[in-house]
Amino acid sequence: MSKRAPRATLKFHMKSNADIRIGKDADLMAQLNLLVVLHHLAEESRVKAFEEKSATVKVHHVTAAAKKLLKSVRG
Amino acid sequence: MDSVDEDVSARDLLRRVLHTELPRSPVTRSTTHVRRSARLNRTPGLESPAVALRHRLKRKLHESTQSPLPPPKRQRSTGGKTNPPAVATPPLYDDDVTTRGLLRGIIQMDTEASLLMSGQPAVQDADPYPDSSVSSAGEKTEGLSGAELSDLTLHTEPLTHVVRGLSRRKTQRAFSVSAFERQLDELPDKSVEEGSVPQEKQDVSQDLDFSAGSKSGLNLTLKSPFVEKRTERAGLKRKVTSRRLCSVDVLDEAVQKCLEQAPLPDYAEVQDGKTLEDSSWQKFTLGLSDVTELYVQPAASTVLQKKDDTVVPDAEMERDAENEEESALETVEEENQENKQNYVDEIQDVLDSESVIQENKDCDVELVSQEEMVPSSQEAEHSVSLSPEDDIMLAPTQAMTESAPEPQDVEEHDLETEEDIEEENGRGDSDTSQDLERITRRAHRSEGGRAFLTVPPGQRVTKSLGAGLNPREKDLLELGNRSREDVPDEEVEPQGSLLSPPLYPAAGVTTEQSPQQREASLDGEDLPVVEGTEFTTSEQRSHETSLSGKALPDTEEDDPQEVENQSEDENMIDSEPANQSPEPHSPAQEEEEEEEEEEEEEEEEEEEEEEEEEEDDDDDDAHSEELSMKTPAFVKQKKMIASASAQATPTVLKELNSGPAPQVVKRRPRQKRETGSDVLPKSYVMSVFKHFAKMKVASDVYPVINEILKKYFKRLAEDLEVYATHAKRKTIEIEDFELLMRRQRFVTDSMPVNILIEKYLPLEYRKLLIPVATSGNKVVPNRRR
Numbered sequence: 001m002s003k004r005a006p007r008a009t010l011k012f013h014m015k016s017n018a019d020i021r022i023g024k025d026a027d028l029m030a031q032l033n034l035l036v037v038l039h040h041l042a043e044e045s046r047v048k049a050f051e052e053k054s055a056t057v058k059v060h061h062v063t064a065a066a067k068k069l070l071k072s073v074r075g
Numbered sequence: 076m077d078s079v080d081e082d083v084s085a086r087d088l089l090r091r092v093l094h095t096e097l098p099r100s101p102v103t104r105s106t107t108h109v110r111r112s113a114r115l116n117r118t119p120g121l122e123s124p125a126v127a128l129r130h131r132l133k134r135k136l137h138e139s140t141q142s143p144l145p146p147p148k149r150q151r152s153t154g155g156k157t158n159p160p161a162v163a164t165p166p167l168y169d170d171d172v173t174t175r176g177l178l179r180g181i182i183q184m185d186t187e188a189s190l191l192m193s194g195q196p197a198v199q200d201a202d203p204y205p206d207s208s209v210s211s212a213g214e215k216t217e218g219l220s221g222a223e224l225s226d227l228t229l230h231t232e233p234l235t236h237v238v239r240g241l242s243r244r245k246t247q248r249a250f251s252v253s254a255f256e257r258q259l260d261e262l263p264d265k266s267v268e269e270g271s272v273p274q275e276k277q278d279v280s281q282d283l284d285f286s287a288g289s290k291s292g293l294n295l296t297l298k299s300p301f302v303e304k305r306t307e308r309a310g311l312k313r314k315v316t317s318r319r320l321c322s323v324d325v326l327d328e329a330v331q332k333c334l335e336q337a338p339l340p341d342y343a344e345v346q347d348g349k350t351l352e353d354s355s356w357q358k359f360t361l362g363l364s365d366v367t368e369l370y371v372q373p374a375a376s377t378v379l380q381k382k383d384d385t386v387v388p389d390a391e392m393e394r395d396a397e398n399e400e401e402s403a404l405e406t407v408e409e410e411n412q413e414n415k416q417n418y419v420d421e422i423q424d425v426l427d428s429e430s431v432i433q434e435n436k437d438c439d440v441e442l443v444s445q446e447e448m449v450p451s452s453q454e455a456e457h458s459v460s461l462s463p464e465d466d467i468m469l470a471p472t473q474a475m476t477e478s479a480p481e482p483q484d485v486e487e488h489d490l491e492t493e494e495d496i497e498e499e500n501g502r503g504d505s506d507t508s509q510d511l512e513r514i515t516r517r518a519h520r521s522e523g524g525r526a527f528l529t530v531p532p533g534q535r536v537t538k539s540l541g542a543g544l545n546p547r548e549k550d551l552l553e554l555g556n557r558s559r560e561d562v563p564d565e566e567v568e569p570q571g572s573l574l575s576p577p578l579y580p581a582a583g584v585t586t587e588q589s590p591q592q593r594e595a596s597l598d599g600e601d602l603p604v605v606e607g608t609e610f611t612t613s614e615q616r617s618h619e620t621s622l623s624g625k626a627l628p629d630t631e632e633d634d635p636q637e638v639e640n641q642s643e644d645e646n647m648i649d650s651e652p653a654n655q656s657p658e659p660h661s662p663a664q665e666e667e668e669e670e671e672e673e674e675e676e677e678e679e680e681e682e683e684e685e686e687e688e689e690e691d692d693d694d695d696d697a698h699s700e701e702l703s704m705k706t707p708a709f710v711k712q713k714k715m716i717a718s719a720s721a722q723a724t725p726t727v728l729k730e731l732n733s734g735p736a737p738q739v740v741k742r743r744p745r746q747k748r749e750t751g752s753d754v755l756p757k758s759y760v761m762s763v764f765k766h767f768a769k770m771k772v773a774s775d776v777y778p779v780i781n782e783i784l785k786k787y788f789k790r791l792a793e794d795l796e797v798y799a800t801h802a803k804r805k806t807i808e809i810e811d812f813e814l815l816m817r818r819q820r821f822v823t824d825s826m827p828v829n830i831l832i833e834k835y836l837p838l839e840y841r842k843l844l845i846p847v848a849t850s851g852n853k854v855v856p857n858r859r860r
Contacts, residue, residue: 005759014791014807020808022801029812030791034755035763035835036821037787041780042767048768056771059779066783073787073819 005031041069085173088135089128089180128181136173755784791815 010027014020042057044065049057757777763774764780798811816822829845 005755009755013788014792014795016789016796019805020792020796023806023808025477026807026809026812029809031817032835033791033812033819033821034784036816038760038763038780039767039835041783042764042769045772046768046770046775050101051491056773057768057776061775062776062779062783066779070783070786070790 005034007031010034037069037073040073041065046068083607084140085132085136085177087172088139089132089177092135125178125182128184131179132173132177567740760784794818 007027010030011022012032013026017040041062045057045062047053048061050066052061054061400609760780761772761774761777793805794815795811798814799805800809802808802810813822833841833845
């Protein structure tokens, strides 16, 4: 996959406080972080869907996986 | 003395050798090379041919006479001096010394072989050596040798080449080429050169001696066949060119004839007459394929008529017939014009349009002729036929096919093809007659006969002009609209007849307004034009007509045939009352509509009303725009009308309500979507998620993921800010992120950051993040640390 998230959007999201500044190419790390998180989320969702013996990932799979993930991903 | 004797004997010996031995130039060379390399350290290749011969001579001399030793010794020095490049070893020269002539002759033979390759003169020069009977010998090689023996001066150049041995071959080959060229030049037939050259080359490569000797003969043999072929080809070529030339002349004649006929107003009318068939034409226009097919037929017929003479007179005949028809049409139109006084303005418009149309047609004719010229040339097949008319006819067909995507062009082609058809033998007459009949029928049906008549030509003209100027189109469209009206009139005779005249102006206005709109349906084109014309004449009328015209285009779009008829009828009905009472359009229209409803089908009226109402809403703004634009409004209106008509609401109120409704509905969802905050583009997120999930993912999970990401980013930002502040910085740096990832357990001792970077990020980003050592002891990117 050669997809890229819009860097400007990521920069915007990284600024909880408007005054804070974003370093050069720091948003690339944000992209990396995002990809890693999505990857984990997808994995968990897949596992959940597999548990329910469903071929597709449904919403409730994702929600359940996300709950668990958000707790773990806490810097 | 001895040498002399020896020379003589040597010569004899040489002759004998040559006679007995087959041409072994290549073999000898190889052997000589081997020997040379063994004996001599000098360039073995150069001496191969001569050396080989020398060796033979030596042996034979030794066998026959043992005298050669001393003379060769003598001549070693001389030989070496005389032929330093040729021979390296004096003993070799001794053999030749048996005579220098022998050796030289041998060398010359080789050289001559090459010379022969390069040019015959060498051989020829060698031939006339009376001293060497060898030359007269049957064997070519021998002859060559003899020739060589005789001529020493001529072979200075070849000697060097010969000495080179292997190089000789190459050089000989080269020479052969040059020789071939020379020979070719000498030869009258150049075609032979090509054939002979390769052959000669081949010979050269194989056996120089062989080829050299036989080249002359080969050349001769080679040449003959090639010459024949070439002549044949030339003949073919000539034929083609001749044909083309004829076609051009014929085309010019045809063009002139067309031009002569172009200025005639009848011509335009005749075209119009053809357009009368538009009901069928219109249908055809909708289906481009049909039109092309139609034209293909005439084209085929034209192709059959491959005789310019026959075609030309036919065209003339047809044109005359066309003129007659045109005149008839004109009379009919004139009569119709006189009938209606209310439509004076319209008439004026029509007349203007007619004039314009005529002018346009003239231009069109020219264009047609031009087009014909062009496509005729393009058509290889047709060009062969070489009939100016054929070309002209073909041109329209081509133009038809080319302009297939463009309905207007198709229409034009229709006109052109019609013209061409007329030109064709018999067809044109029948078509024109049919047109005339149709025209007359329509005229009778509707009082506004002139309108009908004018319309059809207008359609045609507009269509033909479609490719051309817009203003013309407008005028033409008016006419076209009228023609369209004719079409529906036919379907609804009683109603249409009365309403036809007023409708025409309306139609013209509508058609004019939408000239720019290129729609598959002719009706759409015609109606907008008609509308446009109306506006020019009178605003009120324009409103009425626009309303009706708009309805027409809209309806037409939906159902070209049915809608057109209905819309046209409606327009006619509406236009009539509108024209009659320039007062408020809506009331008149409503009244008219009511009346129409009673009289005509409700659907039609509804459509009209819908269209009108919708148009009213849009017309007010659209009119102003239409006047300027005259196309987008109609398009919009048409679309609106089309949608409205499709619904076919029975009451006007519903129509009114329905009109504005769709617009509002469209806007709302957009606004809602825009207000929604998307953390990241859905496409990106979903694609990434699907990729990671490796399973089918329901698309409705996106909102959930969105929410999750929202929370995540919020947390992320807070953490980063804390980290930066902790580092007493005001900017979030990569280090902050690294810390974050470590705390998130994404990065561990066993999983360094760089690995993650390599794993997830694309190459461009990786370069930016991971320092890479480059030349010059530089690290990219620069690390602040």
